[in-house]
Amino acid sequence: MSAYHIVLDTNVLIAALRSRRGAAHRLLLLVGSEKFTLHVSVPLVLEYEDAALRLVGQSALTSEDIDAILDYICSVAVHHEIFYLWRPFLPDPGDDMVLELAVAGHCDFIVTYNRKDFAGSEQFGIQAITPQAFLERIGAYS
Numbered sequence: 001m002s003a004y005h006i007v008l009d010t011n012v013l014i015a016a017l018r019s020r021r022g023a024a025h026r027l028l029l030l031v032g033s034e035k036f037t038l039h040v041s042v043p044l045v046l047e048y049e050d051a052a053l054r055l056v057g058q059s060a061l062t063s064e065d066i067d068a069i070l071d072y073i074c075s076v077a078v079h080h081e082i083f084y085l086w087r088p089f090l091p092d093p094g095d096d097m098v099l100e101l102a103v104a105g106h107c108d109f110i111v112t113y114n115r116k117d118f119a120g121s122e123q124f125g126i127q128a129i130t131p132q133a134f135l136e137r138i139g140a141y142s
Helices: 010-018 023-030 042-053 063-076 093-104 131-137
Strands: 004-008 036-041 078-080 109-111 127-129
Touching: 004 010, 004 093, 004 131, 010 023, 010 042, 023 131, 036 042, 036 063, 036 093, 042 063, 042 093, 093 109, 109 131, 127 131
Parallel strands: 004 036, 004 109, 036 078, 109 127
Antiparallel strands: none
């Protein structure tokens, strides 16, 4: 079976950057592996950057560290331009952006800590799943 296609919700990236423990960090370490294919869009990467830069001064991460992480993510992810907008579908417009990307990328999963925010994504064949559940699915959680 081919690797799953996923979109990482911003909350997962931020959790991974805040702590080296836990499923989010383990998942971030697997970005670029053959375990899954990550999908991004310009708006999502800009959201990642905005949220991650707020960690500067609150963690050991520097803005250069964050730039390097985001550059790496962008170098290994599949990029999409989103043209088909059918907002609003979800209560939060930021979540609509993630769902639109997942639909455009024919993704299997949106990996998020806020699964209930993506209620209805199943209509598009996309499952909202936690990092731990996703790692278990790909056999990378112990």
